[in-house]
Structures are given as structure tokens and as C-alpha cells.
Amino acid sequence: ANLSKAPLYTGAITGRGPRYCPSIETKVMEFPDRQRHQVFLEPETRTGEIVYLGGLSTSLPKDTQREIVHSVPGLEDAEIVRPGYAIEYDCLVPTEISPWLEVKKVPGLFTAGQINGTSGYEEAASQGLIAGINAVLKLRGQEPFVLGRSEAYVGVLIDDLVTKGTKEPYRMMTSRVEYRLTLRQDNADLRLTDKGFALGLVPEERYEMFCKRRRQIQDELERLKATIVPGDAATAKLLEEIGTAPVQSQTSLGDLLSRPEVSYQSLAAIDKDRVKLPKDVILVVEIELKYAGYIRKQMSQIDRTQRLExxxxxxxxxxxxxxxxxxxxxxxxxxxxxxxxxxxxxxxxxxxxxxxxxxxxxxxxxxxxxxxxxxxxxx
Missing domain, CATH: 1.10.150.570 (GidA associated domain, C-terminal subdomain)
Incomplete structure (x- = not known):
């Protein structure tokens, strides 16, 4: 009944809004069959009384917003401190931006975030990092820094923007990334710390810690692949307790750990030479062994693609x-x-x-x- 008051539907705002965090009026129109909608009460400070209503963004007039808020159980007497609003902003044509986020027709101008056609905090922050790096490199007369699609999520984001453009606010989704198996959260430092150190963004102390972690991962992977256990009764008994098939002959701990049902900890009884390692190191070791075949296949795909790059x-x-x-x-x-x-x-x-x-x-x-x-x- 109040849609005639919403700028999104009166024609006052004509641009296409964000697909993944629409207003409550858009949700009602797009999903008329839904009978309920969750609203998240997010305190803005630790001790204050102001609460942000997640999931209830709107462009409706203040009096209508008050009715909506008061209809939420528990918020019958709530007061609106800052009413919701909708804005329509312009952005550059993303294909007019270089892969290092410099505007092609305005040399020396670097852009990031909403002006490039994206929506979201992480999207803006990651672009800001790349734009800032390249602004400094340009001042130094050095080559621009570009991350590829196989190196980082921000590499995919920027490549999508500058190559394909966008007709709506762009959000980064895992489904947009073709190399998800190698672009994991647990190996982000393994992929990017060397680059950050070379650019002067990673301090010496942190880089030394990273190198230690990388050595631990590499050494443990090599040790597990080289450590052979016999196909004897003791091994058979342990494998039975774990719930995995027995081995007919000697095999490596790496091969055993590659089985989905076998964990690093469960092999402790037959792995007498192991040293205590941080949990994050063990996580990477397990993933690398369990997904080794798939990772090799993906690396082969990356190599083929890289030839075109x-x-x-x-x-x-x-x-x-x-x-x-x-x-x-x-x-x-x-x-x-x-x-x-x-x-x-x-x-x-x-x-x-x-x-x-x-x-x-x-x-x-x-x-x-x-x-x-x-x-x-x-x-």
C-alpha cells in the first residue's frame, strides 16, 4: 500500500539496486510468497542503546518506517534515531579502468570501490589496497602491480570489472572464482605474503614468522610422504579403529592421511616421529594431502590458462x-x-x-x- 511513496518505485531512482542486499520493499515485491522475514538486531556499540536493524533497509518515508519498526515483536516502543534512506550514485564505466585501477583516459588517477561499480566493504577495501599500491608504484616510475585470477579473489574481482564491465552493483562471490580449490582461506598467506614483502607492505618480523610457517608445512608434507608404515597387524588394528580399509602392504602416512575418513590426529599411534605443530599448519597439511589429486588437476588448468595470459x-x-x-x-x-x-x-x-x-x-x-x-x- 505504501509502495507509491518509495523512491525505488516512484521513478525518483531509476538505477538498478544491489542484488544481494535489497530494501525490504524490494524483498516484498520480489518474494511475495514468503510469510516471514528475519530482522537482526545489531548493537552499534558495546554499552549504548542504539541498535541497527539488519535486513530492514528501506527508502520509505519516516512515518511509514516507524510503522514497520513498531510491527516487529519487541520493538513496539522503539524510536528511530536515524531513518533509512536510499541513494543513487554514478560510477565509472569499469572497462575504462586498467587492471591496476588507473583510469585509462586520466593517467595518474586511481579509483576503488563504488565508483568502480562494486558494492560491499571487502570489495572496496581490496580495491583500495591495489589502487594505493599502484599509485605509489607510478610515482616511483615502477611497473604496475596486478594480481591474476589464479592468485587472489581481488584478482578475479578486478578482472571481471575491467574486462566484462557490470550493469549492476558488483559483489564478489565464490561462485565467480574458477580456481576456488587453490584460492583458499588457509593458504592466503602462502599465496600473497611474498608479494606483500617485495612491495614493502609486510614487515621483516612478520615475514620471518611466515617463512617459518611455510617451512613447517613443506617439511611435514615431505615427512609424511616419506614415512612408511608396515602392513602388519598393528597397523591393521589402528585402521580398523579409525574406520578405514586395511592396507595389503606397506604404505606412507601421506597416503593414509589422503583418505577422507582419516585425520592427522588419528594417526598419532603409528607416527612416532611427529613433532608438535600449530593447528593452522596441520590444517594446510591435511587439505594439501586429501585434495592432492584435485589440486594437481586445477594447477594444470591454471598452467594452460597462464599460457594465454x-x-x-x-x-x-x-x-x-x-x-x-x-x-x-x-x-x-x-x-x-x-x-x-x-x-x-x-x-x-x-x-x-x-x-x-x-x-x-x-x-x-x-x-x-x-x-x-x-x-x-x-x-
């Missing part, structure tokens, strides 16, 4: 000169100006046939450059 496209490429490209591909490639074949292949509207034509053009150009170089050497 290493094929760089010259910055001066004129796509209008490439025979075999569709008109759409020419327009999209010119607009995005991809750095590599891998990025070009991810652009919406660029087909495998277009990539074949692009490869042929690049190879012909490479051959011509070598030929010209040879002619020059002979002069």
Missing part, C-alpha cells in the same frame, strides 16, 4: 586492421584494450574464432618484427 597484446594494436574479427569483437577489443590473449578471450562478445584471428595477426606481426630486425642487422 603470457601472450601479451601490444598497446598500439589497431583491431580494425585484423581480418577475421567480427564487428562486435573489434568494438569490444578496442573499448577494453586487453593486455593479453587471456583477457581478450574473457571479453563478452569475443568468440574463439576471434581469438584465432587475433593469434594469427599477432604471430604474423611477430614474424615481421623478427624479419625487420634481421634486415636491419644485415645493413
Amino acid at each position: 603470457t601472450r601479451k597484446i601490444p598497446r598500439s594494436t589497431d583491431y580494425s586492421l585484423i581480418h577475421g574479427l567480427s564487428r562486435e569483437a573489434r568494438e569490444k577489443l578496442t573499448a577494453v584494450d586487453p593486455r593479453s590473449l587471456g583477457q581478450a578471450a574473457r571479453i563478452s562478445g569475443v568468440t574463439p574464432a576471434d581469438i584465432v584471428a587475433l593469434v594469427a595477426y599477432l604471430e604474423a606481426g611477430s614474424h615481421k618484427r623478427k624479419q625487420d630486425s634481421g634486415d636491419a642487422d644485415g645493413i
Whole structure:
């Protein structure tokens, strides 16, 4: 009945709102069959009386908001200190931003967060980190820092934005990441600390702690793979107690730990040489062994993809000169100006046939450059 008062439905706001945290009026309209809705009471301070109502964002007028809040059991006498509101903001066309978050047409201007078309705290913070790093590198006259899709979630986020663009506020989801098995929470430091240290963002003391943890993981993985247990009665008895199949001959502790039902702790009785390790080290060791086959398969996929990423496209490429490209591909490639074949292949509207034509053009150009170089050497 009050939708006529909501800017989201009166036409006052015409932009597409966030898909994953919509207002209560949008939820009512999108899910009319639902009979209930959870509201989370989140205290804003440890001792204060102000509570944020999670799940009840709205653009409705204040008097209507008061009615909604008072309809929640337990909030009949609540007072609204700061009413909800809706805003509509502009953002850059993400494909006009480079993979290191510098605006292509305004050299020296780096952007992050909502202005790039994203929504969310982590999304903004991670972009801010990359933009800040690259602003400093530019001032120093150094090469930009770019994280790939196989290196970090923020690498996927930025690549999606600058390659595909977005028509609604972009949120980072695990489902957007093709290498989820290797981009895990437990190995984030293993993937990124070396890079952070090289950039001067990780202090020496923390880096030494990281190197110790990495050595512990590597040493324990090697030890477990090299430690052989016999296929005798004692081993059979332990495996039976664990609830896993017996072994017919000697095997390594690493092979036993790769079984889903076998935990690191359960092998203590037949692992006399183990030393006490931190729980976070043991977690990584278990994951690496239990998912070893899947991880190898994913690393193989990454290697194949990386070959496309290493094929760089010259910055001066004129796509209008490439025979075999569709008109759409020419327009999209010119607009995005991809750095590599891998990025070009991810652009919406660029087909495998277009990539074949692009490869042929690049190879012909490479051959011509070598030929010209040879002619020059002979002069």
C-alpha cells in the first residue's frame, strides 16, 4: 500500500539496486510468497542503546518506517534515531579502468570501490589496497602491480570489472572464482605474503614468522610422504579403529592421511616421529594431502590458462586492421584494450574464432618484427 511513496518505485531512482542486499520493499515485491522475514538486531556499540536493524533497509518515508519498526515483536516502543534512506550514485564505466585501477583516459588517477561499480566493504577495501599500491608504484616510475585470477579473489574481482564491465552493483562471490580449490582461506598467506614483502607492505618480523610457517608445512608434507608404515597387524588394528580399509602392504602416512575418513590426529599411534605443530599448519597439511589429486588437476588448468595470459597484446594494436574479427569483437577489443590473449578471450562478445584471428595477426606481426630486425642487422 505504501509502495507509491518509495523512491525505488516512484521513478525518483531509476538505477538498478544491489542484488544481494535489497530494501525490504524490494524483498516484498520480489518474494511475495514468503510469510516471514528475519530482522537482526545489531548493537552499534558495546554499552549504548542504539541498535541497527539488519535486513530492514528501506527508502520509505519516516512515518511509514516507524510503522514497520513498531510491527516487529519487541520493538513496539522503539524510536528511530536515524531513518533509512536510499541513494543513487554514478560510477565509472569499469572497462575504462586498467587492471591496476588507473583510469585509462586520466593517467595518474586511481579509483576503488563504488565508483568502480562494486558494492560491499571487502570489495572496496581490496580495491583500495591495489589502487594505493599502484599509485605509489607510478610515482616511483615502477611497473604496475596486478594480481591474476589464479592468485587472489581481488584478482578475479578486478578482472571481471575491467574486462566484462557490470550493469549492476558488483559483489564478489565464490561462485565467480574458477580456481576456488587453490584460492583458499588457509593458504592466503602462502599465496600473497611474498608479494606483500617485495612491495614493502609486510614487515621483516612478520615475514620471518611466515617463512617459518611455510617451512613447517613443506617439511611435514615431505615427512609424511616419506614415512612408511608396515602392513602388519598393528597397523591393521589402528585402521580398523579409525574406520578405514586395511592396507595389503606397506604404505606412507601421506597416503593414509589422503583418505577422507582419516585425520592427522588419528594417526598419532603409528607416527612416532611427529613433532608438535600449530593447528593452522596441520590444517594446510591435511587439505594439501586429501585434495592432492584435485589440486594437481586445477594447477594444470591454471598452467594452460597462464599460457594465454603470457601472450601479451601490444598497446598500439589497431583491431580494425585484423581480418577475421567480427564487428562486435573489434568494438569490444578496442573499448577494453586487453593486455593479453587471456583477457581478450574473457571479453563478452569475443568468440574463439576471434581469438584465432587475433593469434594469427599477432604471430604474423611477430614474424615481421623478427624479419625487420634481421634486415636491419644485415645493413
